Amino acid sequence: MPENVIAVALILPDLTRSVAEEHLAELEKLIETAGGTVVDRVFAKRPRPDPATYVGSGKAEQIKALVQRSGATLIVFDDDLSPAQVRNLEKITEVKVIDRSGLILDIFAGRARSREARTQVELAQLEYMLPRLTRAWTHLERQAGGIGTRGVGETQLELDRRIIRNRIARLKEELEKIERTRETQRKSRNAVFSVALVGYTNAGKSTLFNRLTSGSADAADKLFATLDAKSARAAFDMPRETVVIDTVGFIRKLPHHLVASFRSTMEEAVAADLVLHVIDSSHPQFEDQRAVGEAVLRELGVVMDRVIEVYNKADRTDMFELRRKNAASVSALTGRNIERLIDIIRERELENGEVIQLEIPHNDARVIAKLHDVAEVYEQRVTDRAMMITAWVPRDLLHLFEAYAAIGLKPAKVS
Numbered sequence: 460m461p462e463n464v465i466a467v468a469l470i471l472p473d474l475t476r477s478v479a480e481e482h483l484a485e486l487e488k489l490i491e492t493a494g495g496t497v498v499d500r501v502f503a504k505r506p507r508p509d510p511a512t513y514v515g516s517g518k519a520e521q522i523k524a525l526v527q528r529s530g531a532t533l534i535v536f537d538d539d540l541s542p543a544q545v546r547n548l549e550k551i552t553e554v555k556v557i558d559r560s561g562l563i564l565d566i567f568a569g570r571a572r573s574r575e576a577r578t579q580v581e582l583a584q585l586e587y588m589l590p591r592l593t594r595a596w597t598h599l600e601r602q603a604g605g606i607g608t609r610g611v612g613e614t615q616l617e618l619d620r621r622i623i624r625n626r627i628a629r630l631k632e633e634l635e636k637i638e639r640t641r642e643t644q645r646k647s648r649n650a651v652f653s654v655a656l657v658g659y660t661n662a663g664k665s666t667l668f669n670r671l672t673s674g675s676a677d678a679a680d681k682l683f684a685t686l687d688a689k690s691a692r693a694a695f696d697m698p699r700e701t702v703v704i705d706t707v708g709f710i711r712k713l714p715h716h717l718v719a720s721f722r723s724t725m726e727e728a729v730a731a732d733l734v735l736h737v738i739d740s741s742h743p744q745f746e747d748q749r750a751v752g753e754a755v756l757r758e759l760g761v762v763m764d765r766v767i768e769v770y771n772k773a774d775r776t777d778m779f780e781l782r783r784k785n786a787a788s789v790s791a792l793t794g795r796n797i798e799r800l801i802d803i804i805r806e807r808e809l810e811n812g813e814v815i816q817l818e819i820p821h822n823d824a825r826v827i828a829k830l831h832d833v834a835e836v837y838e839q840r841v842t843d844r845a846m847m848i849t850a851w852v853p854r855d856l857l858h859l860f861e862a863y864a865a866i867g868l869k870p871a872k873v874s
């Protein structure tokens with residue numbers, strides 16, 4: 460889409476000018492991400508959107524004049540438009556009109572790599588397209604029916620709709636299949652501790668992911684640089700094997716079709732033992748972005764107890780001191796305070812298990828090996844008969860060692 464674009468936003472009564480400008484700045488960034496160049500921006504102050512033209516017919520005429528002056532070939536609106544609004548606006552301005560959802564879908568379509576992401580994006584695009592099909596085909600409606608014209612008598616529009624509906628059904632089936640495989644993989648990874656990075660787009664999730672793993676996720680000053688969930692083994696020391704999961708970012712007014720189709724990807728993150736909500740604390744709208752993130756997490760059913768807020772980009776604000784529970788202030792870019800965050804992650808993991816004392820006979824080498832594999836051994840003493848071991852064991856694996864508990868499964872004191 461190497462196009463010259465006019466970006467349009469409404470200022471409704473509950474919005475201040477500066478907030479509206481921030482929102483438009485975000486839209487511009489989305490447009491640039493899609494490959495467009497913003498040549499003009501338009502605000503329309505209104506009590507409510509106009510049902511026919513969204514901005515009102517006077518404003519629409521002004522936009523038309525701007526189009527002619529700037530040679531723009533596309534107009535992007537910061538809100539979702541009805542099919543009728545798009546039709547009317549295109550008629551007035553004589554250029555292509557898309558809304559926020561259409562733009563985000565375009566970006567996603569250009570980014571999706573994995574089979575799952577591609578399937579999800581196509582599904583979202585078709586669902587977005589379905590109710591908007593009318594305009595292209597209205598001239599074919601009301602075609603005569605009757606015997607001998609079955610199929611032919613069906614309007615082109617209905618035919619197209621049916622093809623799309625069939626395709627949607629197929630994509631949904633395919634996604635279910637992918638999800639089932641994913642579910643099986645997840646179950647087999649049960650013994651692994653998982654940490655998911657979620658948050659607003661451009662907050663620094665992938666940069667943090669690269670810090671916490673020896674991974675090489677794409678980190679870039681672009682919206683939606685990441686579209687495929689990615690996971691890698693943690694590069695820091697943990698009581699048991701730990702994976703870190705990078706995810707697609709959230710955005711204000713995310714098209715709801717996308718939220719639905721990206722659910723399965725997000726569910727992987729939601730099922731994680733620990734969720735790090737990454738927030739760009741240097742962003743003028745960071746409080747809003749935090750709220751958007753939290754709302755999405757709640758909607759996905761994440762219990763807030765499992766969430767740690769990571770105030771990132773603290774190098775820009777120089778606010779590394781954060782006396783808030785379940786939160787850390789870091790710079791993923793410079794690495795500052797990352798150790799503190801890792802301590803928090805480790806502490807959380809330790810809460811998922813217990814420190815116990817075990818007495819394992821020497822000839823039970825397999826048990827000892829298993830213990831070293833899944834647990835954190837604090838102390839190990841050799842006696843004539845057995846190994847006396849003090850170890851942290853994940854709660855769901857305690858049963859494996861029950862038979863060897865030296866003093867029952869009571870948590871032991873460690874000094």
Ligand SMILES: Nc1nc2c(ncn2[C@@H]2O[C@H](COP(=O)(O)OP(=O)(O)OP(=O)(O)O)[C@@H](O)[C@H]2O)c(=O)[nH]1
Nearest residue numbers: 661662663664665666678679683684685708791792
């Ligand atoms: N100054 C500063 N910049 C950072 C920090 N962390 C990330 N960035 C920059 O912020 C931009 C976005 O970083 P990403 O890691 O790609 O962000 P993301 O959350 O993965 O974004 P999406 O995948 O697009 O949702 C990049 O230009 C990073 O270099 C930080 O701690 N300080």
Ligand SMILES: [Mg+2]
Nearest residue numbers: 664665684685
């Ligand atoms: Mg990313």
